[in-house]
Amino acid sequence: xxxxxxxxxKKRNTVxxxxxxxxxxxxxxxxxxxxGISFITTSVSMIxxxxxxxxxxxxxxxxxxxxxKYVSAYKAYKEYVPTWDxxxxxxxxxxQELNAWHENGDVPACCDGDTLYFLKLQEKRLDKKGLKMxxxxxxxxxxxFGTATLSRKSLWxxxxxxxxNIHRRIxxxxxxxxxxxxxxxxxxxxxIVHTPNDSQLSNITMTCPxxxxxxxxxxxEEGCKYCGxxxxxxxxxxxxxxxxxxxxxxxxxxxxxxxRTMFISMLAVFFVIFVISLFDNESPLxxxxxxxxxxxxxxxxxxxxxxxxIRLIITSADRDGMKHVSLFKWIGSKNKITNTMKKYDPNFxxxxxxxxxxxxxxxxxxxxxxxxxxxxxxxxxxxxxxNILEMTYTNAICVNRIWAEGDILHMSLRTWWVNYNDIKxxxxxxxxxxxxxxxxxxxxxxxxxxxxxSVECKNCGGSFDAVRQRIxxxxxxxxxxxxxxxxxxxxxxxR
Numbered sequence: 001x002x003x004x005x006x007x008x009x010k011k012r013n014t015v016x017x018x019x020x021x022x023x024x025x026x027x028x029x030x031x032x033x034x035x036g037i038s039f040i041t042t043s044v045s046m047i048x049x050x051x052x053x054x055x056x057x058x059x060x061x062x063x064x065x066x067x068x069k070y071v072s073a074y075k076a077y078k079e080y081v082p083t084w085d086x087x088x089x090x091x092x093x094x095x096q097e098l099n100a101w102h103e104n105g106d107v108p109a110c111c112d113g114d115t116l117y118f119l120k121l122q123e124k125r126l127d128k129k130g131l132k133m134x135x136x137x138x139x140x141x142x143x144x145f146g147t148a149t150l151s152r153k154s155l156w157x158x159x160x161x162x163x164x165n166i167h168r169r170i171x172x173x174x175x176x177x178x179x180x181x182x183x184x185x186x187x188x189x190x191x192i193v194h195t196p197n198d199s200q201l202s203n204i205t206m207t208c209p210x211x212x213x214x215x216x217x218x219x220x221e222e223g224c225k226y227c228g229x230x231x232x233x234x235x236x237x238x239x240x241x242x243x244x245x246x247x248x249x250x251x252x253x254x255x256x257x258x259x260r261t262m263f264i265s266m267l268a269v270f271f272v273i274f275v276i277s278l279f280d281n282e283s284p285l286x287x288x289x290x291x292x293x294x295x296x297x298x299x300x301x302x303x304x305x306x307x308x309x310i311r312l313i314i315t316s317a318d319r320d321g322m323k324h325v326s327l328f329k330w331i332g333s334k335n336k337i338t339n340t341m342k343k344y345d346p347n348f349x350x351x352x353x354x355x356x357x358x359x360x361x362x363x364x365x366x367x368x369x370x371x372x373x374x375x376x377x378x379x380x381x382x383x384x385x386x387n388i389l390e391m392t393y394t395n396a397i398c399v400n401r402i403w404a405e406g407d408i409l410h411m412s413l414r415t416w417w418v419n420y421n422d423i424k425x426x427x428x429x430x431x432x433x434x435x436x437x438x439x440x441x442x443x444x445x446x447x448x449x450x451x452x453x454s455v456e457c458k459n460c461g462g463s464f465d466a467v468r469q470r471i472x473x474x475x476x477x478x479x480x481x482x483x484x485x486x487x488x489x490x491x492x493x494x495r
Contacts, residue, residue: 010088010147012164015080017142017252018073020259022066029063031293032056038285082139082167090192091147091162094240095137102135111240112193113207114359121366126389128368129422133390134171139164140185142252155347156204157237158195163187165250170420172389172427180420180427184320185253186245189395191351194238205456206236213463214456226463242355244393245418247320254315258308265304270296320418321431323494325396333399337411340402344409344442356486358393361415361434364488365391374470374481376488384493389427390420400435407443408482410489412436433494438486446485455484 036056040049084092084099090110097108101119108116126133147164166188172180196204201217208215213226223230249257273295277288334350341348364376365385371378396416403410414435421428440446456463462474470479481487 008149008151009145010149012082012088012139012144012146014082014139014141014144015077016073017077017256018070020255020263022070022073023259023263026063026066026070028293029059029066031063031289033059033061033063035286035289035293038289041285077141080141082141084139088147089162090194090238090240091164091190094190094243095166095188099136102133109209110238111243113212114355114363115240115243118359118362118366121363122390124368125366129389130174131389131422132173134169134173135390136169137188138167138169140167140250140252142250143255144250144252152349152351154349154352156197156200157193159349159351160192160194160238161189161351162192163189165248166245168245170390172420174425179425182429184247185249186320187248189242189244189246190240191242191355192238193241196233196237209235212465215463241352242358244358244395246394247322247418249315254312257311257315258305261308261311262301262304265307266296266300269300269303320394321429322394322396322416322418323431323433325398325416329398330396333397333413336399336402340409345445354397357397357413357415357436357438360438360486360488361436361491362391364491365434374479374487375485376491378488378490382491382493384421384495385491387421387423388419389422392418394418404442407441408439409442410437410439413438414494430495435490435492435494436488437490439482439489440486441480441483444483455479455481458483 033056036052036059039052039056042049044052084096086093086096094108094110097106097110100106101108105123108119122133144165147162150161152159152161164187166186167183168186168188169183170181171178196217201221204217205214206217206220207213208220208224208227208229209231210229211224211227213224215224215226217233217236219225220229220231220236221233270292273292274288277283277292280288337353338348338350341353360375364370364373364378364381365388367373367376370376370381394416398414400412400414401410402412412435414433417432417434419430419432421430457472457475457477457479459477460472460475462472464473471477472479
């Protein structure tokens with residue numbers, strides 16, 4: 001990570017996973033002790049039998065103490081429940097708020113209006129289907145890289161992409177009880193906007209945290225013109241503007257899997273060789289145990305390491321059901337989108353663009369009447385979208401085609417998701433692609449703080465919810481979102 005100068009990591013204090021070497025040492029001392037005790041079955045003199053037996057008992061005591069140390073550490077590790085600490089920053093704070101939202105409905109305070117609107121749309125769909133979703137997110141236990149932060153600067157503000165290994169528990173319940181439950185380790189990414197450029201505050205628009213109206217940041221500092229509430233910069237920034245998950249095992253999980261695989265392999269080799277040695281009536285028991293132990297360490301250890309490596313390769317290839325995405329096409333698409341948009345807007349931010357597309361798709365999927373959305377121009381929606389209960393964006397977006405018609409720029413994109421669906425009363429997890437065609441008027445520069453859910457009328461300056469209404473409620477002027485940002489012209493589910 002040191003190769004990337006703008007990448008920072010912050011360690012998290014957590015319980016350490018039990019050391020596998022303690023288990024190995026304890027078992028080694030126990031085996032050595034058993035070999036010593038086994039000398040009582042040989043024909044050596046009584047004095048040597050007693051000496052070896054006493055030494056063997058001492059070795060067994062040492063082995064028991066080391067095994068007790070390992071078992072105690074393992075018990076503490078299993079019982080430890082990691083928690084978020086809001087004092088560490090926005091990443092932990094938003095994770096806490098997400099848990100509180102799914103647990104008791106407390107409204108998140110540190111995300112933007114578009115993210116919050118999606119959460120409310122999702123809640124309405126679940127209520128309509130008579131379901132409750134519990135989505136609990138916790139830090140992983142044991143060794144991990146902590147919270148990593150990758151910063152990018154634009155004309156208006158600094159954007160941080162923060163990510164960390166997390167343990168996620170998803171559960172769906174209906175009136176009869178739990179119908180689906182799953183635990184998975186993932187990397188949770190949060191895109192956080194913060195540190196605005198003071199010289200651009202009059203150009204950056206935001207939705208008022210109190211009433212939702214759109215105002216310049218300087219206006220909110222002086223007092224919202226709709227509700228009169230005054231804010232400080234620290235009340236308005238930072239804000240989480242995008243959230244996505246990618247399945248990935250933590251360092252602790254991989255380490256534990258390797259230790260368990262090697263332990264089982266060595267134990268299996270030990271017992272197999274020991275059973276075979278029972279048919280040898282000539283070799284003394286100490287020799288048999290020594291051969292078994294050496295075979296377990298070398299043959300069983302190497303076999304276990306090979307099996308563990310194979311399991312790691314299989315695990316790394318598991319994308320949680322996500323459809324295959326070409327790495328080269330993914331990287332090339334990001335550059336192609338950025339290079340195209342830089343021609344029209346030198347201050348284009350791909351992070352902001354990606355967050356808007358994700359928000360657009362989620363709204364179009366979860367809206368009860370998508371045809372009424374200003375940002376959705378398709379009309380009737382694919383019936384498969386109405387079954388989706390949870391959408392996990394996997395940070396993959398590729399360009400199918402880009403073309404222009406006058407000042408209207410069109411993009412055909414493919415996005416990758418892992419979705420949870422209600423299919424005839426059963427919950428099914430699917431890896432889906434969503435193809436979306438979007439467009440916008442590139443002759444108009446996009447406002448720096450553009451929000452899909454709340455906009456400002458160009459005619460009268462009134463602020464209103466553009467998701468639900470196309471006509472300004474103050475002056476009856478029709479609102480055209482394509483002049484402010486992207487709109488969806490077509491959307492297809494690829495399953």
